[in-house]
Amino acid sequence: MTGRLAEALEELRTAVADVHLPLPIPGAERASAEANAIGDQLSDYVLPRLARLDAPLLVVVGGSTGAGKSTLVNSLVGRQVSTSGVIRPTTRHPVLVHNSEDAHWFTDQRILPGLARTTGEGHEGGALRLVAEPTLPRGLAILDAPDIDSVVDENRALAGQLLAAADMWLFVTSAARYADAVPWDFLNDAAHRQVVVGVVLDRVPPAGMRDIPGHLGQMMAHRGLGRSPLFAVPETTVDAQGILPNAAVAPIRGWLASLVTDEQSRQEVVRATLTGAITDATRRAPAIAAAVDEQVAAITRLRDDANSAYDQAVKAVTVRTADGTLLRGEVLARWHEFVGTGEFMRAVEKRISLLRDRMMAALRGQPPEADQVKVAVESGLEALVIEEGRAAAERAEAAWRGDPAGRFVLDRSSVDLAGTSHDFDDQVARMIREWQRAVLETVSEEGGRRRLAARYLALGVNGIAATLMVLVFTQTGGLTGAEVGIAGGSVALAQSLLEAVFGDENVRRMAKKAKEDLDERIEVLMSSELLRYHQALVVLQVRPQQADEIRDAARNVAAAAAGGPIEGAYVEAAPERASLSPGEPRALSAGESTGADTRYTGEPGEPADAAHHDEEQ
Structure with missing residues (x-):
């Protein structure tokens, strides 16, 4: 019985040994002190006394x-x-x-x-x-x-x-x-x-x-x-x-x-105090576990707030890169220059005729306007992602600042969480360039069997890639009003042109692949920004499983102690104090049997009050 109880007590000591309750939640400081007190008493008294009851x-x-x-x-x-x-x-x-x-x-x-x-x-x-x-x-x-x-x-x-x-x-x-x-x-x-x-x-x-x-x-x-x-x-x-x-x-x-x-009296003292200490430890442990739960709940709340801020950013970019938002302003202007009106298709057909007549297979049509569309897309997409990244940081910081636990984390973070990372803008630009390269690779791979196709040669890889990007950005038909009049027809023209080169099924698959790739890159980028907030919570060193470990250990101690740390010592209900003096409380007055001077003095000649004040530390 003693061995099993000692193992359970060791388990409890381990469970409370590294309790860390850093967040300023009501009761956290007291619970932390309680955990330390339990650990100290188990180490300083309970386990040593249990091991040597004859000490x-x-x-x-x-x-x-x-x-x-x-x-x-x-x-x-x-x-x-x-x-x-x-x-x-x-x-x-x-x-x-x-x-x-x-x-x-x-x-x-x-x-x-x-x-x-x-x-x-x-x-x-x-x-x-x-x-x-x-x-x-x-x-x-x-x-x-x-x-x-x-x-x-x-x-x-x-x-x-x-x-x-x-x-x-x-x-x-x-x-x-x-x-x-x-x-x-x-x-x-x-x-x-x-x-x-x-x-x-x-x-x-x-x-x-x-x-x-x-x-x-x-x-x-x-x-x-x-x-x-x-x-x-x-x-x-x-x-x-x-x-x-x-x-x-x-x-x-x-x-x-x-x-x-008197061995019986000594055993009464040892049993009463040891039993009381064990009972007290199991009684106090659940409150410590509850304090850990509260810390975990606060951390979960803060993590959810940060997640929500960046989930909103990812969703906003995902939607705005498919609803026609990017086909406005500079992008729209450059796209219009590239495709123009119906003259664009006639120009393409003319280039096809020239290629067919001259049989110049090495010639690759690379309309310069295609590069301008690519640059405009890069600039517009970069502005959109940076805007949403900054908005996400502002939302996350505001949510944390409105929470006492969040303020604690923000004020002690080694990283400024009020804005984006110092190199966020560069990361965005790099991500977009990598996506555009991936689109070009997709076009090149798909065009492998069509490299001598007239329309493929006429538009060139850059032209087809730019056309595919525009098609990606208008998948949900977000263009309205005057924009439809300006770009709607040319977007339809772009889709028709791509379908003429690759076939309608391949175009849908390529557009879907390009959009999913962009969405995934956006999510990875925003996740790297979100990681800063997660890391600020990780350094708090609060272990979610610790609460259950403490509860399980306390239950194991109670179960092991059911037979008593020493034979007959443990009582399930609050144990009655050992009766060390008979009857009701009484004063055992040492002065009753002495006729000594009742004045208490310190050093000779000192008044009683001085002796009372300075007698000892």
Whole structure:
């Protein structure tokens, strides 16, 4: 069972490891943080703990700035092992205190694999400092974490990481700050994730020893921490080493010792926290998958907007190169010069007669007007394609600019997507020349058997190609009004002439081939422009399949955990917190059994408020 569960958890860790939610969609930032948190906890705690259930109990001491964490850790150990900070912010490194015989559990990378280890007194930022203490009970390790509300971002992040890697929290707050929002954010999260927590209420003034712990206990009960023990430590003096009187921390020390000396209690802690962490990971995973889906949906929407802009451009060119649009202006004028009126056919017949009479097979008729038609077609077609390409870029950019996700992509793109590519005009010109060459090749291939045909010789390859282009541009009969009077008859004449040379079936096939070739080239050209928008989305590195991978992995974890990470530990419904203290929430007051001075001081001669503020980082 454990092996199957570990495999499922590894699958989930892999699934959330590279979650990337770059688009500014509501909830994306939180989902990204959730994915990181799940991955970190699986790596730092769940998988290592599942692999070695017999490892020492790791108790992480956390809390706000000045709550007294380091003083509490030093007092529990009986000597100074964690230095209290006096100047804030202080770059803190976590301190892990363990029994000397348990050192092997922490020198390797079993827990917190991302943190370097050190056993020296130096302050290596972020390194985990290991302190061996023979008086600490075997099977117990205490980790002093940075402040959860540190002004240093790295310290806050490290504090959260360490708390997520704990078997149990010993959460320290003070009588003056126990209702602050930041500590309760963590405590609420602990309750939600079924983390085993002990709460230490520090520096309780004599007058508040009854009311303040009672109020905090009520807050804990209302937030799902009703079964967590609450220890009230009164204001009192510390010795020259900064150690609290033994009586002040004896109840806490005794409670921790009882957890590791009693195997059942230790297993309760491990089972509750481990089970809660696994349950929480499977509960949070679907929301992360949904966030990936939202990113994919936004990217799909942007891609569709860009596709639509360029599909419209392709369609516009396709239509306008068949409806007679191009047979206007310069193209119409040059075509009219080429074919003229009925005199054109008489001229052709005259050339045919001359060729027949002189038997000059080498002569090829190349009317100069045919080249002028070709140039005019090239110019008109180029203007049309460039116009539609620019319009497509404007439509795509406008659509993206009107979408928050699109604005994000546009503002971060290394390519200017507001217009066409810098060499678009050159690409258009090259594409049209290549198409015209292809038309000439088609005419040459089709005329192979007709090279000595009189009409073929009279018109020449260029003349026939120009005539075929004109025929392509008027396939849907878009000429109207005066244009029909000017060019309509000559277009019909062109078709008749081509049919006389090649036959009507071949002419239809040649015109269709030329038009399809042009349409395909237009589509390829516009697709290359569209590719810029697709590439701007690809660099976001959002994988559509990742959402399903996360959901599948979470389901596999839930299925594998149905029997429990350890025998009898897992409950399908929200598992009940391990009962670590009997009855309703109560304060275990360390001050009740001591007649010590209740004034809590820092350095000798400092007022209580100064000690409260500067006690530690």
